[in-house]
Structures are given as C-alpha cells and as structure tokens.
Amino acid sequence: MNKRNRIIYVLLLIILVSSCKHKEEEYHSITDKIEAKSKNYHGVSVSSEDFFDDIKMIKISEGDHTFLIPERKSKIKSYACTECHTKPLNKLQSKDFKKAHWDIVLNHADKKTMSCTTCHNEKNMDELKSLTGLKIDFNKSYNLCSQCHSKQFKDWKGGAHGKKIGGWAPPRASMTCVNCHNPHKPHFESRWPARFNTQKIKERK
Template sequence: MKSRKNIQILGFLFLSILASSCGHKEEKYHSVNDRIKVEGKNYHGTSISSEAFLGDGEFVEITEGEHTFLIPERKGKIKLYACIECHSKPLKELQGKVIKKAHWNIELNHANSNTMNCATCHNSKDMNSLKSITGNKIDFNKSYQLCNQCHTKQFEDWKGGAHGKRIGGWAPPRASMTCVNCHNPHKPHIESRWPSRFNTQTEKERK
C-alpha cells in the first residue's frame, strides 16, 4: 500500500518537472520564428547540392520578385525554331507558297477566338520571340511571362513553388518545370485520366 503511494508521488513529481521544463522553453522564445533566428545564427545554408540530379538538360536562371531559380531551356527543344528560317518575309508572302501549312497540326484550343488568336502571343514581324499583349518582346525561354498576363494566380503560386513541379532534390539550386513543360500553350487543358494503376477487376465488375 505504502510503496504504491510512493510511486504515485514520484510520478507526480516527474510529470511536474516535465511540465515546468516545457513551460521554460516557451518563455525563452516567443515564437518558432524567434527560435530559428537565435539558434540558426551560425547556419549558413547547406553544403548539400542537388545539381547532380538535374539531368543533362540545359537550364536558364530567372529572377521573379524575391525568387531566383532555374527553369528548363526551351528554344533548343522547339523543332521549328528558329522561326525566321521561314518567317523572314511577311506572312502574306508565305501563305499559299510551297511550304504552305508548315505547321498545319497546330490548332488553337485555349481561350475563345474573341479573346485569342495566333497574334495574341506571336509577332508576325518578329517570329523568333513571343509577344506580350502590349506588343513587348518575350523570350521563348521565358514564356511563363506570357501566361502570367492572364493567369496571375497560377503564376504567383508557381513562383513560390505551390503550382508545378520541382526538378532534382530539395537542396539548392532550386529548379522547377516551367508552364509549357506541362501545358501545351495551344491546348493547355490537362485531360482527366485514370490513375496510372487502378483496379481493372473492379472496373470489370462494375460493367
């Protein structure tokens, strides 16, 4: 009887020490951010790098607001680039010529035709660059700036890393896919599809 009581007292003591030590920590730092500020004083980043995981592709560095990161290079990936190999003359002169329908496969399925046509994004006088709504040049490697004009929300999310996908590892340098890596600018809607693995048996049973 007596020893059980002793154990109870010991337990109580132990718990109260535990409680008081937790309370002590809370007093020392007002918030988690304060704690990081003080205890992280001597932390100057990590020496670990994800460079080795970036693969062979080329990247370009961009700075948007307070974010600086790498995105995949595009011009080397576009088969028809450089455009001026054909677009050295006005469109009228090209139309109906031998190379007619050089890119007949491109069909616009994006915004409706009141809002958008080829000339919304391409400049027939300077086909090697994209064009903003106000007529400014946008480099093909920075086509996200084109999308940003109308999809600011997704752009802001992407910049911060909430929309899109990171390439390589968590360690610096940060490299992220750019809009056109996932969305075809001419047909940006992502088709819904089955998960890569689903139960085909259940599917049969449902029928």
C-alpha cells in the same frame, strides 16, 4: 500595501519564478525551440544540380524570387522560326505558299479570343509578344502565360505551383508552364490513376 496584499504579491512572484524553471530540452515557446535546434544547422549537402543531367538551365529573377528554369529555345524543333519565316506573316499567307504547321491545333481559348498571332509576333517570328505588343523571349514564355493566368503565375514564382527539378534541394530549379503544358492545348486530359482498385474497373464497365 496591507499584509494580505503583500502575501498575495509574494505568492504570485513565487509562482512566476517557479514557472520559468524548465528542463534542458524544454522551451518557453516554439520560436525558442526553433532557434535552439537550428544553432548547429549548416544546410544540406544534396544539390538540385545533381538532377539536371543534360538540361541546360538559365537563371531568372521574378520579384523577390531568383531561381533556375530550363532553357527553351534549343528544345524547340523548328526554332529559329525565321529560317522559314523570311517575310512578315501577312506576306507568307497566300496561295503560293504551302500551309505550314498543319499538325498544330489551337485549343487554348475561344477562336474569337485567340489566334496564332495573339502570342506569336507576326513581325518577328523568333519572338513572342504580349497583349500590348511587347517582345517576349521564348525562354521566358511564362511572361506570356502570366497575362491571363496571374494566380498560377504568382504561385509558380513563389514555388507553390509547378514541378521542381531535384525537389526542394538548393539551388531552386523549377519547370516552366510549357514544360508541363502544351501551349496550344494546355488542358490535361482526364485519366485514371496508374494504380486503383481493380473492383472499380468491373463496376465501371
């Protein structure tokens, strides 16, 4: 190594050494900063359980995600269904029986695609059923929705879709599909925001 190269080498070494000097609150990378700042982190004191009130929760696990959801069956006014559905559905559908559920209008998919028994188990009305005939508990009706709405289901179980109970405070508690959407008519009606420019009201008339 000639004299010139040695000088360049020494200068580079000095630059490298001097560049590593930093003040107490400066960091080499964002990772170093996060690690340094989180050394004394011991979690949060607030809990989502403070917001449950009288909501009965059940724990579920979906893939790598475990969290709480509201229990459903006790909130269904007409459950258990077998209190009235004492026979298979095809035996109850006759002129001798008064039509039930007259107040429910199915507006979920095309009539050629979906009927009541697409989701409800006609052999045991206390259960739902998958498209392949597997039993689905009413408390886990999201498994029914996930068959067609797979993208929303993936986002929901990961925490990106749906409303949280108690925000992001642990333990994680999330509303399910039917807590926000009417399963027979899931589409939200268009509506104006609660607050908007009054001048726009005049312009829309």
